[in-house]
Amino acid sequence: MNCFNIFNSKTKKKSKSSPELREQQQTQSSKQATRLVKSTGSISSPRSIPELYREKGHNLKKFSFSELRIATNNFNRMLKIGEGGFGSVYKGSIKPVSGEGDPLVVAIKKLNRNSLQGHKEWLAEVQFLGVVDHPNLVKLLGYCSADGERGIQRLLVYEYMPNKSLEAHLFGRALPPIPWITRLKILLSAAEGLTYLHEGLEIQVIFRDFKSSNVLLDENFNAKLSDFGLAREGPQGDRSHVSTMPVGTYGYAAPEYVETGHLKSNSDLWSFGVVLYEILTGRRAIDRNLPQSEQKLIEWVKQYPADSKRFRMIMDPRLNNQYPLDTARKVAKLADSCLKKNPEERPPMSRIVEILQDAIRESGNGNISEITSVAPSPLPEPSTRRAVRYIEYWRHEVFFVSRGCFRDHARCESQFLFIIL
Template sequence: MLLIWGHKEWLAEVQFLGVVNHPNLVKLLGYCSVDGERGIQRLLVYEYMPNRSLEDHLFNRALNPLPWITRLQIMLGAAQGLAYLHEGLEVQVIYRDFKSSNVLLDEDFKPKLSDFGLARKGPKGDRTHVSTAVVGTYGYAAPEYVETGHLSIHSDLWSFGVVLYEILTGRRVLERHRPTAEQRLLYWVRQYPADGKKFSMIIDPLLRDQYSINAARKIAKLADSCLNKNAKDQPTMNQVVEILKQAIQDSQKGTNSVNNNFGASGSKLGRKNPKLR
């Protein structure tokens, strides 16, 4: 269940999830709105996702680390969900709040995107963007959108690139104990480029070398392309899907592929990132 306080976000999610259907989007089972002593309280009922969120399994040290292949498969499913929003509907939909805490995991660790209260229709005709108030989550929101309020599907690409680096490094994009710009994730990883000799220094140590270095370089290059400030140089989400499929194949046949004998279990939800709103 998800308790939503804002009527606009609640209504948007009810309307959106009522018309879409994709294996990588969470299903809405029901909803209600009650006017009580505390005012109006609005509730959404999602399908049960026993393994909580990607955020939990990346950053909660009480859980077993996610295997490399599982991380890639989760990102592949998330990319397929975004590709459906961007190109699989009659109207283009911009998710606007892609982050690891919004990627929920079922019993088999298959991902489903959740929380569509901020989703909105993309530009029509020859327009390249829609102008809107800046909402989303610090660290994941694209700089151009934050600075100008110009929203496009490229904003989702930027957010996706951020999460790709989170699965590579096991570090949050913003961490309280790393307050300076020089210590933040995107600045830090750029000191270790994918083609550099020290690239492996950014890889999550919890993977314990059980990953394909070639596939990891491919993922870092993909993240960099998603984080390109020139929208024309970003891939489409369908192109992202194909690159992730290739990275999974490389990992499965590579000499230093992942050992899938790791376990993973659910836990309490981690803390949410601060909203821009």
């Protein structure tokens, strides 16, 4: 999905080394004071991200363009693992920072020189990821900033996430479905990452583009938030919000933010609620391939309230009913609380973490620390995958018929009989 808006190219010409610093306020809110005590042990004026970066940014390695070109075999297409408005992402290998040991596998994001998102978002990623430090945020190892005959080169080097994104597993048919307990663990780790951004730093950070494609999965299916190009410092002092041009992804952005440009941390809560329903249903936030009444996920699920007998009908058929229904209802109610029209009624991320921990305990019947993520079942052998996808497709069609969607009933019924025979 593409962003519904991007940075205006007519930005004010100020220093390119850091975003504009906000005016410091004399009065500190109680939440800010709590964050300051957590991060520094004392109460003082919060420092901005650029100021914190000047203190911590030396931990990032500055790569030369030639190093990254070698790491990706001259940006070989066969090593491309992602693409977006910013440019392309390649899998590569570099020497360990210590200079000893085996090559380190990394992901290298190469900014498209014609990208409209440009230098400002690249700089935001460098500064935010150069400051934050949390197991549920993707780790930035270094960057490359080179200007030469070939033009401006802007690259970022991240830790490699072998299990791709949550989006790839939920909606791609090339990967096996994620089991219920693993879905909950992914949600929990993503929520812990957002909680850290909202409450665990000296200054509040609003992610602003939380979506399933920005939730990456490591070898153990632990989630890490990625793509901080749109991240923004939260309001300071007695300010209730940050006024900014609305940016984000259609289907995920909070409606009050889109309408007014007023950005708060609870704008991220709305986006989290959308992803909660994506996890439950296996459907995208916006899917133009579905009947018109079902294209907008949040509107469609309203027909199947969590307490109703019809609720089970929204659950992802690829789960094969392997989930506790009562816990699924609880997760749906949590999503509904994140999707409150009044942003002040949405729960804080720390409360969401607690509810998800309870849901995991209920699903695992034990201590949360003893529950490990269950990897998806392996895919069938290549020779049988087409047949499996074929059967899954018609199972999906019959599933819609059972819900009262008779648009292709006759064709679906005859084909289903053919598969049985």
